[in-house]
Amino acid sequence: MTTTTTTTRYTAHGSGLSFRGLLVSEWIKLTSLRSTVWCYVIMSTLNIGLGVLLAISFQQRPDATALLDQGYWVQSATIAIAFSQLVVSVLGALVITGEYGTGMIRSTLTAVPKRLSALFSKAMVFGVVTFAVSLASIITAAFLAQLILNSRGLNIDLADGRAWSALTGGAVFLTLAGLIALFLGTIVRNSAGGISAALGLIIVAPIVVQIFAAVTRASWAQNVLEFLPSSAGTRMYGYVATPAPNIPDVVVVDPAQGLLVMIAWVLFFGIIASLLLKRRDA
Amino acid sequence: MIEAxxxxxxxxxxxxxxxxxxxxKPGQVTGFLGPNGAGKSTTMRLAVGLDRPSGGTITINGRRYADLKAPLREVGVLLDAKAVHTGRSAINHLRALAATHSIGRARVDEVIALAGLESVARKRVGGFSLGMGQRLGIAAALLGDPATLILDEPVNGLDPEGVIWVRNLARFLASEGRTVFLSSHLMSEMAQTADHIIVLGRGRIIADAPVNEILALATGTAVLVRTPDAERFGALLAAPDITIAHREPHLLQVTGLSAAMIGELAASNCVVLHELSPQSGSLEDAYLALTKDEVEYHAGEVAR
Structure with a gap:
């Protein structure tokens, strides 16, 4: 046969799949969409804008202590997280559901037929960028708030290690909240569904559990609430001036435990998303 | 080489x-023909691991697609032109795909030029026409300079110039020794592009043969006869194994007689002919005949 001699010329040549290549690919994908840029701009504006607003509206209290002042400062820089977590969840879901909605996922999965490395590289790039943007905007808010508060006669201690871990905790929380949304999006494969699921977990679930806890006065319901992402998050970026009262049977997690709770949520949805992505027809 | x-x-x-x-097989264009819903796209999706087979295997150069070390460099795929994020520009789409295999920027620019997308490369894909989307999909398939090309309905939505471009491209790629597998429901297109044709109907293979054999399956060869004396000449030609259809008042379609014999009969009977043209059996006819059998077979099965 004449064809067999010519085919030997066309064996695969050049570089193959690599995880580094996948990271570059996901970086190009993330940064080449307007929705990404807009979400990060909105998140930064919220973090900085609300922080400055809260610092400006500072009222000197008669019972003020240095610790309370430090608490007010950290609160100024992290107050916007309650809102920016919604933005980051929407973006996290869109990063993957945008591919399902447009059909891009078929291009992605034919380029990366093993699939899981495509999801992991996407999560990694999204996580790192989100952490960088969150941290930068929270720290900017903290510096501006410190300038404003000091001009009002306070003496904010920038060397307060606990304050810095709360600020970093806020950025880590936003990142993990975004990852939960990304994995929920992978499970649901639909933008509206993914965003709804993520916001449901962040906004609706705590309200439902809270109502249930209030009606039944059950301590376990109180404890469930403590382990939902939004509550675990507030522990991560909270700067507690006075320790919480010790109520029997009611668990209060500390910042480190809050981080572990969030990681557990990410892993939970991450594992389900991975199994489904691997198994399902795309 | 793709083997199912x-x-x-x-x-x-x-x-x-x-x-x-x-x-x-490599070195030729293999057409994958069948009506909508015949299973062509599904087979192609199975080939590149997007869907998981319920049974059996499909391999590319002896390996499952998912086991390839550099899939884009071994197989170029166009499954549908819409496998692109609409918010991204064409060039960024190609850059993102190329990056997975560390394919350089130079190759991205090369395939953009090859597909004739230079003027729209920086525009968002959402505004692309079906034809431009199709060109982008083909550009993406060519990124890794692959030995095997799997193209699902590549001429869908293309203008006549684009159709010729795809036809020449497919023939050129095959002439270089690559495996080119393309599907279509346009039989006439296949007749001009493919060397070998696999006909699929209702998920089963109806025919798998070189294109001229498929053409030869067309039942009989018709001759068009135009004459002002159609009525009389039609009656003259009539015989048991000859079919005569009055297509227009002065036009007959004769099956079962060669053009030469019809000409001689006309001369010996003093019939004036304005046209005498043999119609070679089209792939279309062959295809319809083939799929008709398939449908009847299924109907019989149901009736049992």
């Missing part, structure tokens, strides 16, 4: 691909 063995795909109770075995 006993390939089967069921979605619930519906069998989209039913125990299909075939091979697609």
């Amino acid at each position: 063995t006993g390939l089967t795909k069921r979605y619930g109770s519906k069998t989209a691909v039913d125990n299909v075995t075939f091979s697609v």
Whole structure:
């Protein structure tokens, strides 16, 4: 046969799949969409804008202590997280559901037929960028708030290690909240569904559990609430001036435990998303 | 070389691909022909691992697609032109795909030029026409300079110039020794592009043969005869194994007689002919004849 001699010329040549290549690919994908840029701009504006607003509206209290002042400062820089977590969840879901909605996922999965490395590289790039943007905007808010508060006669201690871990905790929380949304999006494969699921977990679930806890006065319901992402998050970026009262049977997690709770949520949805992505027809 | 063995795909109770075995050889264009819903796209999706077979295997150069070390460099795929994020520009789409295999920027620019997309490369894909989307999909398939090309309905939505471009491209790629597997429901297009044709109907292979053999399956060869004396000449030609159809008042379609014999009969009977043209059996006819049998076969099965 004449064809067999010519085919030997066309064996695969050049570089193959690599995880580094996948990271570059996901970086190009993330940064080449307007929705990404807009979400990060909105998140930064919220973090900085609300922080400055809260610092400006500072009222000197008669019972003020240095610790309370430090608490007010950290609160100024992290107050916007309650809102920016919604933005980051929407973006996290869109990063993957945008591919399902447009059909891009078929291009992605034919380029990366093993699939899981495509999801992991996407999560990694999204996580790192989100952490960088969150941290930068929270720290900017903290510096501006410190300038404003000091001009009002306070003496904010920038060397307060606990304050810095709360600020970093806020950025880590936003990142993990975004990852939960990304994995929920992978499970649901639909933008509206993914965003709804993520916001449901962040906004609706705590309200439902809270109502249930209030009606039944059950301590376990109180404890469930403590382990939902939004509550675990507030522990991560909270700067507690006075320790919480010790109520029997009611668990209060500390910042480190809050981080572990969030990681557990990410892993939970991450594992389900991975199994489904691997198994399902795309 | 693409090889399917006993390939089967069921979605619930519906069998989209039913125990299909075939091979697609390098160095030629293999057409994958069949009506909509015949299972062509499903077979192609199975080939590149987007769907998981319910039974059987499909391999590319002896390996499952998912086991390839550099899939984009071995196989170029166009499954549908819409496998692109609409918010991204064409160039960024190609850059993102190329990056997975560390394919350089130079190659991205090369395929953009090859597909004639230079003027729209920086525009968002959402505004692309079907034809431009199709060109982008083909550009993406060519990124890795692959030895095997799997193109699902590549001429869909292309203008005549684009259709010729795809035809020449497919023939050129095959002439270089690559495996080119393309599907279409346009039989006439296949007749001009493919060397070998696999006809699929209702998830099963109806025919798998070189294009001229498929053409030869067309039942009989018709001759068009135009004459002002159609009525009389028609009656003259009439015989048991000859079919005569009055297409227009002065036009007959004769099957069962060669053009030469009709000409001689006309001369000996003093009939004036304005036109005498043999119609070679079209792939279209062959295809319709083939799929008709398939439908009848299924109807019989149901009636049992």
